[in-house]
Amino acid sequence: TVNGLEFAVKDLSLAEFGRKEIELAEHEMPGLMAIRREYADSKPLAGARVAGSLHMTIQTAVLIETLVDLGAEVRWVSCNIFSTQDHAAAAVVVGRDGTVDAPAGTPVFAWKGETLEEYWWCTDQLFQFADGQPPNMIVDDGGDATLLVHKGAEFEAAGAVPQPTDDDNEEYQLILKTIADSVARDPKRFTKVAAEIRGVTEETTNGVKRLYKLALDGELLFPAINVNDSVTKSKFDNKYGIRHSLADGINRATDVMLGGKLAVICGYGDVGKGAAESLRGQGARVVVTEIDPICALQAAMEGLEVVELDDVLHKGDLFITTTGNFGIISAAQMSKMKHNAIVGNVGHFDNEIDMAGLAKIEGIKKLEIKPQVHTWTFPDGHAIIVLSEGRLLNLGNATGHPSFVMSNSFTNQAIAQIELYTKPGEYEKDVYRLPKHLDEKVARLHLDALGVRLTKLTKEQAEYIGVDVEGPFKPDHYRY
Numbered sequence: 480t481v482n483g484l485e486f487a488v489k490d491l492s493l494a495e496f497g498r499k500e501i502e503l504a505e506h507e508m509p510g511l512m513a514i515r516r517e518y519a520d521s522k523p524l525a526g527a528r529v530a531g532s533l534h535m536t537i538q539t540a541v542l543i544e545t546l547v548d549l550g551a552e553v554r555w556v557s558c559n560i561f562s563t564q565d566h567a568a569a570a571v572v573v574g575r576d577g578t579v580d581a582p583a584g585t586p587v588f589a590w591k592g593e594t595l596e597e598y599w600w601c602t603d604q605l606f607q608f609a610d611g612q613p614p615n616m617i618v619d620d621g622g623d624a625t626l627l628v629h630k631g632a633e634f635e636a637a638g639a640v641p642q643p644t645d646d647d648n649e650e651y652q653l654i655l656k657t658i659a660d661s662v663a664r665d666p667k668r669f670t671k672v673a674a675e676i677r678g679v680t681e682e683t684t685n686g687v688k689r690l691y692k693l694a695l696d697g698e699l700l701f702p703a704i705n706v707n708d709s710v711t712k713s714k715f716d717n718k719y720g721i722r723h724s725l726a727d728g729i730n731r732a733t734d735v736m737l738g739g740k741l742a743v744i745c746g747y748g749d750v751g752k753g754a755a756e757s758l759r760g761q762g763a764r765v766v767v768t769e770i771d772p773i774c775a776l777q778a779a780m781e782g783l784e785v786v787e788l789d790d791v792l793h794k795g796d797l798f799i800t801t802t803g804n805f806g807i808i809s810a811a812q813m814s815k816m817k818h819n820a821i822v823g824n825v826g827h828f829d830n831e832i833d834m835a836g837l838a839k840i841e842g843i844k845k846l847e848i849k850p851q852v853h854t855w856t857f858p859d860g861h862a863i864i865v866l867s868e869g870r871l872l873n874l875g876n877a878t879g880h881p882s883f884v885m886s887n888s889f890t891n892q893a894i895a896q897i898e899l900y901t902k903p904g905e906y907e908k909d910v911y912r913l914p915k916h917l918d919e920k921v922a923r924l925h926l927d928a929l930g931v932r933l934t935k936l937t938k939e940q941a942e943y944i945g946v947d948v949e950g951p952f953k954p955d956h957y958r959y
């Protein structure tokens with residue numbers, strides 16, 4: 480605690496650099512800046528205590544300061560151990576009016592290269608604001624903050640936190656330990672938090688999957704807005720964001736020439752489509768694996784060969800997972816790859832590539848080339864290069880998606896926060912999407928910056944196609 484502000488970041492003296500980059504990013508985030516102007520006077524989030532768990536980057540700093548400008552009190556952590564940009568975290572803590580000696584911004588608990596134990600400690604810091612109050616809103620990315628509240632409340636209701644067993648993976652053991660420590664201090668902590676939360680707005684595919692499952696099982700403790708499935712989120716961030724940040728991550732990590740290389744993309748959903756375009760744009764020969772016939776057919780129609788992973792193990796130069804599923808590349812498969820093949824993941828969780836299995840291969844040697852770049856040498860002497868230890872490489876090895884595309888995602892986030900906070904009682908304990916007119920609004924806010932001149936429907940044309948002159952222009956089932 481400095482100057483009455485709690486935080487845990489790497490180095491506050493990085494704040495000046497962070498501030499300069501935040502100011503550049505603001506210019507590239509017209510949607511968020513328009514939201515700041517629109518709500519400057521009405522402050523719809525006054526009284527909101529927002530707990531945010533989302534990659535602590537420069538772009539996220541602009542989101543955080545937007546939420547503050549809308550009236551919210553905010554606490555923030557990263558949703559990945561490697562994704563924090565330390566200068567962004569420092570600048571948010573110092574704030575727009577503070578100094579390194581007297582920080583006056585927002586409490587952040589995040590640094591690049593947390594251990595998993597530190598990660599769950601940070602996440603736990605979200606649930607007690609400085610005045611002892613619990614949060615009443617969550618911004619989540621991947622669902623870890625929501626998971627902690629749900630598990631905590633479940634164990635409190637049961638009267639005991641289960642002891643970790645050897646069958647639990649390391650991360651689940653740490654979750655149990657974090658909850659046990661918290662509950663030891665306050666036996667009803669998470670129950671109280673859950674009762675206060677008006678809603679969660681979830682950023683990504685994997686987090687949304689968790690929410691739908693909780694809702695289906697009747698276990699969701701508060702309303703949720705699925706931000707990911709706004710068209711202006713998943714059809715932009717997941718696709719065009721990855722198109723930018725995948726090649727960026729590989730380049731910064733390895734500087735390997737991508738042209739001419741054989742790149743294997745596992746999964747051809749929104750992220751996979753962006754990944755394929757990213758590497759194809761660099762002249763790589765891209766092949767794809769899929770389980771869904773529709774996505775496989777889409778890949779084929781784009782001129783991409785659709786293969787089974789085992790068919791290309793011995794000849795692929797790069798292997799990138801994008802599925803949001805687990806067990807996509809096994810240790811045995813990695814052992815069959817070419818010398819110095821590059822293996823990386825851009826799906827949300829680190830279980831797409833079997834890193835635990837790789838570490839268990841007898842005689843295998845891991846060598847750090849630099850942080851988040853390792854070679855793993857098999858007993859026969861050949862090696863593979865693994866990026867970000869199997870975690871999101873676009874954030875671990877580079878700086879994630881660029882500001883402009885994140886402005887689309889985060890404008891959805893800000894609107895969703897306002898929606899759930901200002902309309903308690905209008906939403907059930909279920910998962911909702913933002914209505915299409917708001918999705919169209921987010922897009923509209925980004926047109927001027929690109930010089931887009933939109934054609935206006937005449938009244939007669941609008942009647943002919945059965946829409947309002949001002950939109951929405953498409954039915955909900957339209958797929959873009």
Ligand code: NAI
Pocket residue numbers: 683684685686713716717720745746747748749750751768769770771774801802803804807825826827828871873874879880
């Ligand atoms: P999606 O559902 O559109 O695509 C995933 C695709 O993987 C689907 O087409 C599915 O059929 C396929 N798939 C599933 N199991 C497979 C298997 N065993 N082999 C081959 N293909 C398989 O999901 P989306 O939106 O593309 O997200 C993918 C992941 O990326 C999620 O974990 C999401 O949270 C994450 N994400 C990461 C971002 C980043 O910055 N790195 C940005 C946005 C999302």
